[in-house]
Amino acid sequence: MRVLVAEDEEVLAELVATGLRRAGFAVDTVYSGDAALAYLGLNDYDVVVLDRDLPRVHGDEVARELVASASRTRILMLTASASMEDRVEGLDLGADDYLGKPFEFPELVSRVRALRRRSARPVPPLLERHGVRLDTVRRTVTRDGRELGLSPKEFSVLQILLEADGATVSAEELLERAWDAHADPFTGAVRVCMSKLRSKLGEPALIRTVQGVGYVL
16 A cells, blocks of 8 residues: 655654554655645555645645546545634545544554545455455454464565455556555565565465566465
């Protein structure tokens, strides 16, 4: 899952991004409205956490342009004001959800996850295939009853493969959906992550490499 955090308070933006990464999301951060529009035009995000009071281009205008483009990206609008009038105005602009500052971080994570479920085709809370059982709510994975201690990135990659339901997933798609914009496609990040994931899944091997195409479970 890919998230853009657009927040002009840089310390807060990085704190939010760090927390979301620990929850298993691929996160990019920007600090102005024009930068938010540039990133949204270049990358396919599931959710944007959008501060309403952004400099250069106001958060309201970012929301308007995103809605006008018919983007599938969901908008979680943040604001220092939590009055009923501001919430209504933000939702009328096209925001999918609204959260006032200060906020409790678990609530932010929960709202982002809920918006992601609305931005993509419905995914069941439990994904199962070949003895692998992945719980998207509790974020646990077992194989034949044995619990696997996956890193957030390994969890995301396995979830994408399970969601593909037997279809091949390219390395480019994995990079797009599970890594942020700073991931270097030439570092072999996908290959390294896949190697660790295969090791933790154990034998018999479940992930097959389709040469020149990608990976299939």
